[in-house]
Amino acid sequence: EIVMxxxxxxxxxxxxxxxxxxxxxSQSVSSNxxxxxxxxxxxxRLLIYGASTRATGIPAxxxxxxxxxxxxxTISSLQSEDFAVYYCQQYNNWRSTFGxxxxxxxx
Amino acid sequence: xxxxxxxxxxxxxxxGSLRLSCAASGFTFSSYWMHWVRQAPGKGLVWVSxxxxxxxxxxxxxxxxxxxxxxxxxxxxxxxxQMNSLRAEDTAVYYCARPRRDGYNYELDYWGQGTLVTVSx
Numbered sequence: 001e002i003v004m005x006x007x008x009x010x011x012x013x014x015x016x017x018x019x020x021x022x023x024x025x026s027q028s029v030s031s032n033x034x035x036x037x038x039x040x041x042x043x044x045r046l047l048i049y050g051a052s053t054r055a056t057g058i059p060a061x062x063x064x065x066x067x068x069x070x071x072x073x074t075i076s077s078l079q080s081e082d083f084a085v086y087y088c089q090q091y092n093n094w095r096s097t098f099g100x101x102x103x104x105x106x107x
Numbered sequence: 108x109x110x111x112x113x114x115x116x117x118x119x120x121x122x123g124s125l126r127l128s129c130a131a132s133g134f135t136f137s138s139y140w141m142h143w144v145r146q147a148p149g150k151g152l153v154w155v156s157x158x159x160x161x162x163x164x165x166x167x168x169x170x171x172x173x174x175x176x177x178x179x180x181x182x183x184x185x186x187x188x189q190m191n192s193l194r195a196e197d198t199a200v201y202y203c204a205r206p207r208r209d210g211y212n213y214e215l216d217y218w219g220q221g222t223l224v225t226v227s228x
Contacts, residue, residue: 001168001169032213034213034214034215036152036215038152043202043218043219043220043221044144044152044202044215044218046207046214046215046216049207049214050214055207055214055216056207056216085151087151087152089152089154089213089215091213091214094157094166095154095166095167095168095169096142096154096157096213097154097168098144098151098152098153098154099151100151101151101152
């Protein structure tokens with residue numbers, strides 16, 4: 001099983017600032033990596049797939065990068081609605097796995 | 108509009124069984140692989156299982172393999188998850204999810220509201 005490790009567990013950021021979230025895979029997943037946002041009481045929302053492609057309707061302030069084992073989600077200027085938990089997911093083989101999540105909170 | 112509505116959750120004793128359903132509408136169900144993802148209270152997302160378009164191929168997380176069975180009825184536009192030998196650690200909200208495109212895909216673009224399964228004596 002491919003283990004996905006996200007860091008930090010919690011990120012405190014002021015509105016308008018940049019947030020950088022990391023995701024590391026225990027072995028190469030190529031570019032088969034997605035990012036999701038989840039707010040309390042809601043289902044997850046797909047943000048990024050293929051490591052760097054924004055899903056439909058996702059604002060340009062969200063960007064993804066990386067390949068192999070190291071990935072980054074960047075939120076260029078945090079808006080109030082962006083404070084949430086973010087998960088990465090690999091799907092390089094038949095058994096997908098999620099990271100443990102990064103909570104982005106208001107500083 | 109794509110809709111996914113899960114049902115069948117509830118309280119079950121350890122060792123018991125439960126079958127979850129996910130009713131799909133607003134898209135050609137038979138064209139899409141489908142997935143189950145769960146989330147224990149206050150914890151992260153865990154991918155559970157997936158099934159291909161015609162039901163001939165399935166995959167499972169190690170934690171549920173041999174106990175859970177995913178299936179589908181394309182005539183009824185419904186996805187199922189049969190859960191046997193349930194354990195306390197299976198307690199979670201179970202989501203069904205549809206990928207963003209048909210065929211082989213794990214990029215989960217549509218999610219149901221989830222159904223809570225509680226395993227406790």
